[in-house]
Amino acid sequence: MLANIFYFVVFPGFLFxxxxxxxxxxxxxxxxxxxxxxxxxxxxxxxxxxxxxxxxETIVPKAAKKTGFLLAPLIGLIGVTLVSLILWRMNLEPNISFMGDIIVLIYLCMLPSLAIIIGGSASGNPLAALGASREMKLILADELPFIIAIFTPLVRIASIRIGSIVLYQQANGMMLTHHLSSF
Structure with missing residues (x-):
């Protein structure tokens, strides 16, 4: 239990x-x-x-929905920290990965963008709402190429585990040209 807390907080977690x-x-x-x-x-x-x-000082606007406004940065920070924790741990110990962890990683990568949308929508400011709508459009435009770029090596390796990618790259070198097949 203490080791997991150390991994989340110190290395390769939040502080690192x-x-x-x-x-x-x-x-x-x-x-x-x-x-x-x-x-x-x-x-x-x-x-x-x-x-x-x-x-x-943290200033919450009068028109803001306090819960969403204050939780949005925390949600984004948790997403980024978990992504970095998973990637570092899988690079250091590829055998501890689980089936479908790449899908979890994709969802966690979306949390900061969703936090921006939540924070902008909860602020009560019309300009922030405009920024939130722009972020929604960016998510819609960016997610498909992002998923294609991630799944191209997964098709080559025939696994949806991050540990399998790490082990494949340790045995065969980096996959620099595999993304060209997706075009």
Whole structure:
């Protein structure tokens, strides 16, 4: 039980994913700054921004539905954390995967987008509702290519387990050209 809590919270769970995400965001900001002939932020800037935002007051608009408005970011964060946890654990220990875990992963990848829709719809702001409708259109447009890109290697391997993909790639190398067959 304690091991599962450690995996969810520390490695490869929330803390590890948050640190890697903040560092990846720093690389993105630094490269963007260099392209624009600027110096860019120091490596710890995203951490400083994060802790500064933790001290800010949470303001709920009067017209907002409080439950949906406050739960939406938490739902998105849980989805991203679970996806990273599943992917890291399956890469480290491919034999613990279960039948259909790739389908669970696809559903969990949709949670952040659904959280944006829930948060925008619950805010009571007409502009946020417009953003929520745009996110719905993006989900409808993006999901089919995303599913095709995921299921192309699954057809090649003939399994719907992430562990099977990892074991196949360990034996045969990365699958870089298999997606060309879907076009």
């Amino acid at each position: 994913t948050a640190v890697i995400g903040l560092l990846a965001s720093w690389v993105d900001r630094k490269v963007t700054a260099r392209i624009q002939w600027r110096v860019g932020p120091p490596w710890y800037q995203n951490f400083v921004d994060f802790f500064k935002l933790l001290g800010k």
